[in-house]
Amino acid sequence: MNKGILLSVFVALFACLFIVSCSKDDDPAPDTDVNFDRQALLSSVADLITTAYATHNANINDLDATVSTFANQPNVTTLNALKTTWRQTLLDWQAVAPYEFGEAVNQSFEITHNTYPVDASLILDNIVNGGYNLDAASNNDAIGLQAMDYLLHANDETTTLQLFTADSNAQRRVQYLVDLVAQLKERSDVLTSVWQAGSSEVSDFISNDGTSVGSSLGSFLNATIKSFEGSTRSNKLGLPAGALTFSMTPLPGHVEAFYENTHSIEYLKASVNAFKNIYLGGSGIGLDDYLVALNAQHNGIPLNQAIQDQFARIDADLAQLQAPLSDLVVNDQQTALDVYAELQELVVLFKVDMMSALGVLVTYQDNDGD
C-alpha cells in the first residue's frame, strides 16, 4: 500500500512536471469562445476573501483584548478566555490561509501566523534574553498562533499560570505573549485596510479578469492551490503521517497545534471546508460553474463532478479520523496515509486538470531548475 501511495505521488509529480515543462513554450489558449463571466467569479472570490480577512481581524482584536486582560490579571478565568479566543482564531484562520498573494505576501501573512512546529527552546531563549526581532527570518519558528499554542498549552493549567505569574521570567513571558499578538494585529490591520469591500485593491482584483500570468485568476489560483498542496496536504497531514519522509517515519510533533493536541483534525477539516467553499464560490459564481461552462472532462466524467466526488471522499475519510492526530499518525499510520492519498488526488485534479481546463499557468514552482 505504501508503494501504491508512493507510486501515485510520483505519477502526480511527473504529471506536474510535464505540465510545467510543456507550458513554457506554449501559453494556454484563452477560452474566448465560452460564455462565462469571469468578473462574477472574481467577485465571489473577492467576497470570500473580504469576509475571511474581516472575520480574522475581528478575532485578532479579540485575541489582543483577551491577552491584555490576561496580562493584567492572570488567572484561570482569563487564561481560559484566552485559550477559547485563540482556538477560534486558529479555526477561522483556515479560511484565510488560501489567499497568500498580493498584500498578504507583503505581510508574509501565513508564515507570521501559522508556522509549525515551533522551536520551543528558541521561544524560551527569546523570553529570557529579550531583544528579539520577531520579523526576522530566524524567529519564524517562534512566532504566531503556534508560538501562542506553546505558551498556553505546553503545560498544565497550574504550571502555565505559575509560569506567567510567579516564575522568575513571568513578566518577560507575559511581554512575549503581548508582543506575539501585537505582531499579528499590526499585519492583520494593514491587510484588512488594504483589502476591504469597495477598496481599489478589490476593484482591481475583479477588473483584472484575464487568465495570463499576473491576472487575478492566475494569482489567486496559484496561491490557493499552492496552499492546498503545501499548507494543507503536506503540513497538516503529510509530514506528521510520514508521507514525505524517505523512511516514512511518522512525525507526530509536526501536527498543527501540537500542544493543544486535541483539535488538529478539526483544523484540517476546517481547511478542507475552506477550499470547498472557494471552489464553489461561496453562495455565488464559483470555479464549479466555470468548469461546467467549459464542459471540462476528466476520465469520461465532468471534471466538476470528479472534484466534488473527491471532496466527498475526503470528507468521509476525515469523519473517520480519531483525535488526537499526533497519536493517530503513530498508531494508525495507514489511515492517515490513505487520507493523504485522497488529498493528493485533489491536488492533481486542481493543479493539472482544472488549471489546464481554465488555461491558467502553474507558476508557483521555480522552473529555473536549480
Place this chain on the structure above:
Amino acid sequence: MPVNFKILSLLCATALTFASCDKECDEPAPMPSGGGNAVTTPPTYSFTDGSGNSTVSFNGQAQRLEMLSEMTALMKSTNTSGTSIDGQALRDMYANNGITWIDGPALGMTGSSKQLKSKTAAAPSGIADPAIQAQFELLMDEMTALSATTQSGSPNGGQGQGGVVVSTTDPSKMYLQNENGMEYTQLIEKGLMGAVFYNQIVQNYLGNAELNVDNTTPVDPAGGKYYTEMEHAWDEAYGYFTTATDYAPGGNGTNRFWGNYANGRETLMGSATKIATAFRRGRAAIAVNNIAVRDAQRVKLRDELQKVVAGTAIHYLNGSVADFGDDALRNHQLSEAIAFIGGLPYGYQSIADQSQVAQWLIAIGDDLYNVTVADLLAVRDEIAALADLESIKEQL
C-alpha cells in the same frame, strides 16, 4: 572569514568606474560604409558567406560557458553532505590551470588558452580586475574549506553553523551554505555570469572598440575563418549569451546561464524572444553592412539584458519571500538574488552604481537568517523602479 556585503560590493566595485566613462566614449559612431541595405532577420543564428561557408564562430565563448558549467557541477556536488572539493580544484578550473576537463561538447578545453579568470571584470578596459578575481577566489577557498567539514548523511547547516541545509518543505532540496546562509555556488556561478559573461557581452563585444572594425575582408578563409572582424565580435557577444544557434524560448540553449534566465523572464517580459531576435537581426545587419540597424539592435540588447539581470534579482527576492519560512530555500534564493544584484554594475550605463548596490546589500543584511520580508520587498521595489519593472514586480 564569512562572506558579507562588503565582499559582495567589492565584486562589482571596479566595473562601476568603467560604466561612467562609457557614457561619453561609447556613442554610436557612424561608419563610412554604413548604407541602408535591407536587413532580413533569419529564424536562427546561422549565417554563411557567398560560397555557403558558415561565418559564425564563438568557440572561445562556448569553452568558457562549459568551464563554468563544469565548475557549477562540481560546486553543486557539495550539496550532498560529506562531499568535499579538492584543495585547488576550483581555483585551477577558474584559471584553466592544468585542468583536464570533461569537455562533453569536445570544444578542446583541455590545454586551451581560454579561461574565466582573465576575463573577470575585464571590460571595457580589457584588463581583468585583480581585486575582483581575488574576491571570487576567496569565495572558492571558503567553499572548499566548508565542504570539507560536512559529514556524510548528517546535514547540519543552520544559523551560525555552516553546512548542508535541507529544505523543510521539499526535503529533496539541500544546499551547502555558510553560517550566515550564503550559498557559495550561487555567489560564484551567478557572480561570474555577471562579471564575465554579461560584462563581456554588453561592455566588450558590443562596445565600439570591438564592433567598429573591418567588415569587408574575411579574417582567414584558408584557415576556415570566413567571417569579418565585425561579424566575429557580434558572434562572440552571442556566444556569451548562448551557444545554441537555434536558441528559442523553451527550446535549445535555455538550460543554463543567460539563455536560461532570459527564458525565465520570457512569460512576463518576453526577454528570450527580444534578445534572440536582436542578436539575429544585428548579425544580419552586419552581413549587409547596415550599421544603423546593427546599432539599434545593440541598444535593445544592452537594455533587455540589464532588464533580465534586474528582473531575475527581483524574481529571486520574490522567491525568498514566498519561501521565507524555509531556511534552505530562502537563503538559496537570496544568495542568487544577491549575486544578480551584484551583477548589475557590470552592465552598460547601469541603473545601479556601486554605492547603490552596497546600500541594497546592507538593507538585505549580512546574515540571511535575520532578514525581514519588509526589507526584502523594499529592495525589490527600488530595483523595480529603476529597471522599469514596476508593473510586474509582484509577478516576477
